[in-house]
Amino acid sequence: MLVPFLIMLREGLEAALIVGIVASYLKQTGRTQWLPAIWSGIGLACLLCLGIGLGLDLISAEFPQKQQEMFEAAVGLIAVGILTSMVFWMKKAGHSVKSQLHGAIDEALRPGARQGAALVGMVFFAVAREGLEAVFFLLAVFQQSSGSGPVIGAAAGLLAAAATGYGLYYGGMRLNLRLFFRITGLFILVVAAGLLSGSVRALHEAGLWNGLQATAFDLSAVLPNDSAIGSVLTGLFGYQDTPSVGEVSAYILFLALSLPLFLSDARRPLIARPRSGT
Template identity: 30%
Template sequence: MEQIIFVVWRESIEALLVVGILYAWLRQASVPGAMRYLWFGVGGGILFAIALAAALLGIQQFLGNNGQEIFMLLMMLVAAVLIVQMVMWMREHGRHLHSHLKHETQRALEDRTFWSISILVAIAIGREGSETVIFLYGMSYAQQTTQDWLSFAGAVAVALVLAGFTYSLLQAGRRWMSWKHFFRFTEIMLLLLASSLLLSSVDRMISLGWVPAGIDPLWDTSALLDDTSRFGGVVSALTGYRAYPALTDLIVWLAFWAGIFGLFRLQRRQQAPVTA
């Protein structure tokens, strides 16, 4: 449940940021009839995310037990990869997002191609929505639990309320709650979540006999924090913590973070100004 709230909260804020930027710019431009194309785009993006969720559920229904196992495992790995990709994208483009959206909107208004505003918003909302669907789909398998619709809807509602409140604080521009600090904090949490999904997929592959476990368990830290307890389960779901890790878990975890730091270093090199 905590994972659902965090993911929906984070993705909703990012979607609100895009809509908020475009809404403010269109309101300032005061072009008659242009504002409704913003809402057409929002609706289109939401419909795309719903269609993706329906497609995933439909695909699962046509698969046998082994097919469902493989499909869900694949979705969990895809979710982990998408989280890393999203973090890297925001680190590279986040600082220019406002100016990019403003430029694209201004060009659409000047050319009177208002539908391009709808397409821009639909792509942005659809991207966030589709990522959310895949994240939640993968996490439901990782946790090995089935959430009833009432609990799921409640978690989403809480996340949306928190997202609206957080967005209002960020828009207020308070120093302790700046957009820069928000994205830095959430990117750390997202990467921890990606590592959790990756380790959960490795645990499943070990249980299926696809990969060897090595020394299992490698150590026992349940006396400090038991990952089967309520609090330990939350920490495990959000960070990938294991009280009884196998050697393969440790190797994959180290390889994941080595890869992340390698990507960060490569990105900084590419963004560094070239000096003659």
């Protein structure tokens, strides 16, 4: 439940920041008549993400066991790629998001017959990118979890992101965005390592990967998966009480490569928060 909550909080807040920057700039430049276009773009992006998520979930339910494992592995690998690229994109480009969006708005609203459509499209693609990242991650988590906890966590994270976004731009709320994205970025990389390890396991169960299958360690007598702590660790970090050498190797190698890169050069803030109404 905690992992979907934090992922949706981060993804939702990124989308809220983008929408807030666009809305604030329109207000600052006296173009508030275009604000409805923002909501149109958001609505279309949400419908697209919801449709893709439901479609993928329905398709996977029809697969026989082997194909389900293959699908689970593919979705997990896609989620790892998306989550990793998201973290490093925000680290690299987050400080210039505001200026980039301002330039994109000016370009979209240049005099012409398609001003509204251009602005809708800009907001649509910005929000859809965040939404599709969340869709693939949640699908991977739902496939490796059971019960209603992940759904409740995701919904709570989205509501918390919406409330935080509203507070930032309309309620005078203060948030250290640099610290927030750094902490959640570290957490997401650890989660992605767990998803990668789970994908290696799914590839083996699908019969596509049979190397490094010796048991790395056996903690089933000390910390089994179905224990209280084991269940929490499994849900958070993809813990397994008897992982294979391949699963552990994938987990460690991913973190050994990604964490040093992410922790390097932490000097500049990620996003400059605009002030609404100025």
